[in-house]
Amino acid sequence: MLGRRSIPVVLPSRRDPRLKLSVVIIALQVLGQTVLDFKVSIAQILITIGVCALIDTSLTLKRQGVLAWPASALLTGNSIAFILRASGTDHGDWWSLNGIEYFVLAALVSLVVKELVRPGGHHRFNPSNIGIIWVLLVIGPVHVFPQYLWWGPAGPAVIAALVVIVLGAVWVLRAVRMLGMALAFLVPFTALIGVFAATGQSFVAIWQEGPISGFDYWVKICTSPELLVFVCFMMSDPATAARTPVSRIIYGAATAVVAAALVFFQPTEFGIKVAILSSLTLTCALVPVIEAVTRRLQRGPGSPSEASPAQPPPLRGRLGAGALRPASIAVVIIALTAVVGTAALADNKDLYYIERGLTGPVNAQ
Amino acid sequence: MVLVASLVVATDLFGTRGALFGSATPEPRDAAFSRIDSAPATQTEQTVLISQPWWQTVRRFRGVGTQETPAFGIGDEAIQWRVTWNCERGRFLVRASGRAEPLIDSSCAGETTTELSGTVEGGLQIEADGPWSAQVEQQVDVPLVEPPLPVMTAPDTSEVASGDFYRMDQVGQGRMTIYRLPDDRYALRLSDFYVTPNVDLEIRLSPLREPETTRDYLSAPAKLAAPLPTTTGSMNFALPEDVDLSRYRSVVIWCPIIDSAYAAATLERDQ
Numbered sequence: 001m002l003g004r005r006s007i008p009v010v011l012p013s014r015r016d017p018r019l020k021l022s023v024v025i026i027a028l029q030v031l032g033q034t035v036l037d038f039k040v041s042i043a044q045i046l047i048t049i050g051v052c053a054l055i056d057t058s059l060t061l062k063r064q065g066v067l068a069w070p071a072s073a074l075l076t077g078n079s080i081a082f083i084l085r086a087s088g089t090d091h092g093d094w095w096s097l098n099g100i101e102y103f104v105l106a107a108l109v110s111l112v113v114k115e116l117v118r119p120g121g122h123h124r125f126n127p128s129n130i131g132i133i134w135v136l137l138v139i140g141p142v143h144v145f146p147q148y149l150w151w152g153p154a155g156p157a158v159i160a161a162l163v164v165i166v167l168g169a170v171w172v173l174r175a176v177r178m179l180g181m182a183l184a185f186l187v188p189f190t191a192l193i194g195v196f197a198a199t200g201q202s203f204v205a206i207w208q209e210g211p212i213s214g215f216d217y218w219v220k221i222c223t224s225p226e227l228l229v230f231v232c233f234m235m236s237d238p239a240t241a242a243r244t245p246v247s248r249i250i251y252g253a254a255t256a257v258v259a260a261a262l263v264f265f266q267p268t269e270f271g272i273k274v275a276i277l278s279s280l281t282l283t284c285a286l287v288p289v290i291e292a293v294t295r296r297l298q299r300g301p302g303s304p305s306e307a308s309p310a311q312p313p314p315l316r317g318r319l320g321a322g323a324l325r326p327a328s329i330a331v332v333i334i335a336l337t338a339v340v341g342t343a344a345l346a347d348n349k350d351l352y353y354i355e356r357g358l359t360g361p362v363n364a365q
Numbered sequence: 366m367v368l369v370a371s372l373v374v375a376t377d378l379f380g381t382r383g384a385l386f387g388s389a390t391p392e393p394r395d396a397a398f399s400r401i402d403s404a405p406a407t408q409t410e411q412t413v414l415i416s417q418p419w420w421q422t423v424r425r426f427r428g429v430g431t432q433e434t435p436a437f438g439i440g441d442e443a444i445q446w447r448v449t450w451n452c453e454r455g456r457f458l459v460r461a462s463g464r465a466e467p468l469i470d471s472s473c474a475g476e477t478t479t480e481l482s483g484t485v486e487g488g489l490q491i492e493a494d495g496p497w498s499a500q501v502e503q504q505v506d507v508p509l510v511e512p513p514l515p516v517m518t519a520p521d522t523s524e525v526a527s528g529d530f531y532r533m534d535q536v537g538q539g540r541m542t543i544y545r546l547p548d549d550r551y552a553l554r555l556s557d558f559y560v561t562p563n564v565d566l567e568i569r570l571s572p573l574r575e576p577e578t579t580r581d582y583l584s585a586p587a588k589l590a591a592p593l594p595t596t597t598g599s600m601n602f603a604l605p606e607d608v609d610l611s612r613y614r615s616v617v618i619w620c621p622i623i624d625s626a627y628a629a630a631t632l633e634r635d636q
Contacts, residue, residue: 137375341375357536
């Protein structure tokens with residue numbers, strides 16, 4: 001009851017896969033705070049989640065007149081705080097508000113894009129992905145960075161995290177039927193990174209002396225818990241991923257190829273991490289195309305159903321008709337920003353010095 | 366509009382991101398080539414690296430009574446400058462052209478350092494009642510790139526150990542070389558060196574071969590080799606006369622303020 005008005009309360013369903021995902025991310029956050037040296041504070045995590053929850057709950061209350069458990073927003077906030085870092089935050093400084101504005105900004109961007117950029121009435125981008133990418137690219141490496149690819153030496157802490165990720169992945173991906181999608185990403189991506197490693201690609205990272213190349217290049221990228229978290233818990237968002245089993249395979253493989261192509265040019269860990277995240281921004285934008293192509297492939301050329309008036313109009317016609325709508329233009333600009341912004345990181349001198357640890361107190365990544 | 370603006374900033378078009386949110390990398394600057402600013406430059410090198418601010422000697426003056434010093438300049442890159450002065454009796458008054466107030470107006474009381482800001486043109490007008498000395502220094506944060514000492518390449522000098530720095534608690538990189546000089550003393554050279562800046566760092570000699578942590582380092586007594594006021598560049602140091610190099614197996618950059626081993630290099634003995 002609120003005054004004289006009765007407001008229904010909608011609680012989460014125990015079968016909601018978002019709850020499962022939240023349990024996994026919270027378990028990883030606990031490991032990060034205790035044994036994995038994550039440079040993020042409890043205050044940063046709680047405020048980011050709180051901002052997302054407050055906005056989402058308010059919007060739902062206004063639109064539907066119900067007080068709904070903000071499952072998606074909680075997940076968005078948690079994911080942002082799981083990946084985003086503010087330069088100068090020390091592990092163990094649990095109540096630090098250092099760089100809290102960047103976390104709030106990422107949360108706001110996530111939800112604003114989710115609510116306003118809705119071609120066809122649905123949000124196109126993974127909310128936390130778009131918020132993190134925006135802050136990493138616009139605010140830049142002087143103030144923010146993504147969680148390291150390397151979580152520490154292969155000791156009990158990292159093994160515990162990997163166990164949580166793998167078990168959580170099976171638990172979550174089976175629920176949303178995305179195991180095939182995850183494999184469709186991992187197989188080509190790890191193969192392409194292997195080719196890059198064999199051809200002499202390298203990168204520098206703040207946590208390692210000297211360039212990382214050869215087999216180590218492959219190991220540090222492909223066995224990173226961060227990569228698994230990205231594939232299993234970010235790409236697998238059913239609301240923004242492709243919908244049919246075949247289109248999900250194409251979606252996974254396409255994201256892998258885009259990610260690898262963007263990674264290829266990156267000489268820094270920051271650039272590699274942003275490249276992986278940006279690949280999802282682009283493929284989320286292309287999901288309607290992926291689904292249309294999948295439908296066409298499944299029907300086959302010359303299929304009688306293609307000419308049926310009951311079927312949707314041809315792909316080219318539908319894309320052309322929707323392309324000039326404001327939401328579609330926004331999708332194009334956002335995808336372009338992610339890809340071009342990521343490509344531009346390859347030539348970022350700041351980043352190179354930061355990752356080599358040569359900027360001293362100016363940037364304490 | 367917001368999306369287009371994001372595109373421009375995210376791609377750092379026209380340096381917009383740097384202009385809005387700053388840069389971690391300063392504009393390239395000339396490195397210093399000597400601890401004394403008036404020494405003739407033998408080379409030029411541009412760098413974007415930053416050192417812990419250190420004091421570079423500009424000029425040393427000595428005189429008796431009232432005198433005007435020769436002209437000198439404080440560099441544009443100087444963060445501040447200072448005069449360390451000594452006089453025997455009476456007052457010590459220092460004026461600079463273009464400044465209404467005296468820079469220093471004090472009684473003689475042993476060696477005294479007065480820190481100053483702003484620029485100075487020409488020399489200093491010094492008024493004293495007897496003999497005096499003054500050393501002018503400027504504080505800079507550019508790397509110090511000293512050439513090797515001539516004695517390091519003398520025929521009777523031998524290279525006895527060398528090694529590459531690795532990080533411990535902080536970033537440390539570069540190479541160190543230890544020379545035995547003709548007078549049986551040792552000199553240490555750091556080349557292309559960088560360690561995370563902090564005040565009052567020290568170069569220490571440790572009996573441990575490859576200390577990995579501060580705890581490792583503290584497990585065996587170490588010897589102070591030299592203070593490290595400059596944290597970036599190439600520099601030469603004379604080791605203390607009583608150093609028995611056979612007792613030591615690594616060089617460690619030590620921060621006594623926070624009891625932290627920043628970086629280390631293992632001594633690889635040259636045959």
